[in-house]
Structure formats: C-alpha cells, structure tokens
Amino acid sequence: MKEYTAVPHYLVELYTPNAAWRALPAESRQQFLNGIQAAMGDLSSLGVEVLALSETDGGIDRASEHRFLGIWRLPDAHVRDALLAGIKASGWYTYFDHVNAASDAGGFATHLASLKLA
DSSP: OOOOOOOOEEEEEEEEEOHHHHHSOHHHHHHHHHHHHHHHTTGGGGTOEEEEEEEOOTTSTTOOSOSEEEEEEESSHHHHHHHHHHHHHTTHHHHEEEEEEEEEOOOHHHHHHHHHHO
16 A cells, blocks of 8 residues: 655745734734634644744845745645635734745756746
C-alpha cells in the first residue's frame, strides 16, 4: 500500500489597517483581537505553523506598501482553505486592506521551468 504524503502549502498575507479599523475605539479593537487570539489557539492541532507575523520592512528595495505580513505553513490545501475561511468569517477583511498569495511547496528547478512556460 502506498503511503500518502501531504505536500505542504504556504500562505502569505499582506495587510494594512484601514479607515474602519482606525475608527474603532481601543476597547473594540482589543475585543476583536482577543477573538482572533482565541480562534488561533487550535490551529497547531491542525498542523498549521506560523512562520512569521510581523510588520513589514519598508526600507528594502521595491518594498510592499502593506504594513504587516503573515507567513503560514499548512499541511495541505484543505487546511489552508479552512484557515482562509476562518479569516474571512472573523471580519478581518472589514478592518484591513488585505491580499493573499498561496502555493504548494516548490523548488528552484520547478520554479524556473514554470517561469519558462509563463
């Protein structure tokens, strides 16, 4: 019997607080963030790994204009999609201008071959 090996997936988020976030009173912001923190507690049991959650470095060449980033490693596309659904359901996109990028694990040679065909 062939053993199934999941291919890791990655999710990169770039986001910036918008006017709706800035208009929220500090107490409302804290309540929202407390809910996010509580929801994040079970992610590791699903195999979700946070690689980075931080402010972006605006001092690099061709820096993104987004203020924050999140980089996640996930065991498969189903878990990735569940994470994205949870982010959406939380109301996150109401308060942050946000873009996502996702892919499976790839290597340099595969990437160059894809670029050649692009």
